[in-house]
Amino acid sequence: MSRINDQMTPSYRWAKRAHDTVVSAVIATAHGKPVELGGGYDFPDTLPDIVSEAMAAAQSKHETLQYGPLYGLDELRDAIVDYLRDDGITTARENILVVNGAKHGLDLACRVFVEPGDAVIVAAPTYLNAVQILKNAEAHFVSIPQDDAGIDTEILRQRLQARHDAGEPMPKLLFDMPDFHNPTGIAMSAARRQRLVELAMYYDFFIIEDDPYRRIRFEGEPVPPIKAFDNTGRVIGLGTVSKILAPGLRIGWVNAAPPILRRMASQKSDGGTCPFLQRTLVQLFRNGKVDQHIATLSTLLRLHRDTMIDAIREHLPGTSIRTPNGGYFLWVRLPPQIDADELVRRAAKEGVSTLSGRLCFAEEPSDSFLRLAYSFSTPGQIADGIERLGRAYAAMRSEFGPPPHRDL
Incomplete structure (x- = not known):
């Protein structure tokens, strides 16, 4: 009996909506489990007892x-x-x-x-x-x-x-x-x-x-x-x-x-x-556990936010950030010569998971931003993760030179 498709590996006839689907995964590195600074996960230590x-x-x-x-x-x-x-x-x-x-x-x-x-x-x-x-x-x-x-x-x-x-x-x-x-x-x-x-x-x-x-x-x-x-x-x-x-x-x-x-x-x-x-x-x-949990989480995440901001100021000079009054995320603007996608790749090799801001634009994606999350990792892990990110960042600044001059 003849077969329509005799290949060992099937030829997938994807629906149009599935052609460009990208599934992100945690990248294993020589450092072991990466420090998670990319995804907006809840802080594990405060997950409620239900x-x-x-x-x-x-x-x-x-x-x-x-x-x-x-x-x-x-x-x-x-x-x-x-x-x-x-x-x-x-x-x-x-x-x-x-x-x-x-x-x-x-x-x-x-x-x-x-x-x-x-x-x-x-x-x-x-x-x-x-x-x-x-x-x-x-x-x-x-x-x-x-x-x-x-x-x-x-x-x-x-x-x-x-x-x-x-x-x-x-x-x-x-x-x-x-x-x-x-x-x-x-x-x-x-x-x-x-x-x-x-x-x-x-x-x-x-x-x-x-x-x-x-x-x-x-x-x-x-x-x-x-x-x-x-x-x-x-x-x-x-x-x-x-x-x-x-x-x-x-x-x-x-x-x-x-x-x-x-x-x-x-x-x-x-x-x-x-x-x-x-x-x-x-x-x-x-x-009342919902209200109690929100109060506890808000207090802790404020410390996480402040820790991340202090670490960014120390280890990522030349970047700019807006200090949010709540939530889970920091939006980091990079100098013009630093490509966010490349920085994310290099950061992974340093053992820290981050997210390129390019993914957050529906049109005309920009390569000038990182989205960092302070929600999941502890303050100590945040400080360590930003230091690792800073090593990748410093190497790129050294490699690509100072930012181009921009008239004010």
């Missing part, structure tokens, strides 16, 4: 070991409503959909809103996993720069008006992280948040507000979420316990108008988010 809550959940196995309700457990949805109320957001159970983390919520939003070629507004830079999800949805990007107040709403207005004047279709969505933005650490001003809602109404697009880091605050007063400025249902809020509690719980939520939630829920293919984990989280909200 044994008693899990045992309580197990007592209701008729609920927790079955398929879960499509929208989530009512008690958890009510707990999320209370949690959001503390941030100044007025919502109700019918506005909450429980999902498997915020990325799941973004994926569902793309399924119900984005057709191939539809325009989606993002900041430049933006969250790298959001870029991949939007690419999988075959979105067309409209990238808008940021400054210290967040996404530049005047440049956005100009770009939108130009599209309107040219007869081009308006973007359907805007995605952003307004609080301790990943990767830049920027907290958007209240005026910019309000202006975004005004622009969304005028130019007919919806805002996806992803807010995983809002409660991880070190200094300053909180600004109301974008959703708090929304009176017409233009904002789709995404939340998660991955950064404030534990990513392994895989619980997030969408806060949106019921017509949006109905369509998003219909696209869920998970049979309902795990009810065992939902019931466990209900107990953690009820007994």
Whole structure:
């Protein structure tokens, strides 16, 4: 019998969306396990003890070991409503959909809103996993720069008006992280948040507000979420316990108008988010462990941030950083002669895992930035990791010479 394909190794007929998929992995080095300064993982020493809550959940196995309700457990949805109320957001159970983390919520939003070629507004830079999800949805990007107040709403207005004047279709969505933005650490001003809602109404697009880091605050007063400025249902809020509690719980939520939630829920293919984990989280909200954990984590991560900044100033001269008031990340601008991708490769050989900022741009990627995370490693490991990074950095500066002169 003849065979259509007689090769020993099969010829994979990939779907278009899978052709350019890149899976990152920890690089083994001569130093052993690398110091992790790239990924936004939770700090292992503070992961919560959930044994008693899990045992309580197990007592209701008729609920927790079955398929879960499509929208989530009512008690958890009510707990999320209370949690959001503390941030100044007025919502109700019918506005909450429980999902498997915020990325799941973004994926569902793309399924119900984005057709191939539809325009989606993002900041430049933006969250790298959001870029991949939007690419999988075959979105067309409209990238808008940021400054210290967040996404530049005047440049956005100009770009939108130009599209309107040219007869081009308006973007359907805007995605952003307004609080301790990943990767830049920027907290958007209240005026910019309000202006975004005004622009969304005028130019007919919806805002996806992803807010995983809002409660991880070190200094300053909180600004109301974008959703708090929304009176017409233009904002789709995404939340998660991955950064404030534990990513392994895989619980997030969408806060949106019921017509949006109905369509998003219909696209869920998970049979309902795990009810065992939902019931466990209900107990953690009820007994105050969520708030306690956030307070502990915020105190520790402030020390981590300060340690990393001090080490960068010592070992990476010529770079510039913005000090974030919360969150997980530092955004490091490199001198012009230092290529971020090459620095990441050399740093790996020194035994430290970092992330090139190139991955955080949906369009026109820049090779001038590193995204560093201070969330996972201890202060001692952070200091050691930045010192190792500094060795790779110093070698590149010596090899490539001083930066080119730039007129002021």
